[in-house]
Amino acid sequence: MIGVLLDFYQSYRSQSAVQRLEKLIVTTATVRRDGKLVEVPFGEIVSGDVVALGFGELVPADCRLIDALIRPGGHLPGVGGGRQAAVL
Numbered sequence: 536m537i538g539v540l541l542d543f544y545q546s547y548r549s550q551s552a553v554q555r556l557e558k559l560i561v562t563t564a565t566v567r568r569d570g571k572l573v574e575v576p577f578g579e580i581v582s583g584d585v586v587a588l589g590f591g592e593l594v595p596a597d598c599r600l601i602d603a604l605i606r607p608g609g610h611l612p613g614v615g616g617g618r619q620a621a622v623l
Contacts (some may be wrong), residue, residue, distance in 0.1 A: 564580060564586050566580060568584065568585050
């Protein structure tokens, strides 16, 4: 009986810790605004933003891909680190 109570208590504490950590994490994307690259939370991406994507990065899912530019060199001028760009 004590083992069951300890297991419940540990599970409850670990779930609470995960929930607190999830509140601290903000998923961001790199967008070009006013000619500058800035990091904004996914919820602040608006129509007309140009999102710079790199390999392995998350793609904002609540947007529509209108066009994509992939250069043979793997990068865009002014967008470092082998990033691609998508106009949303």
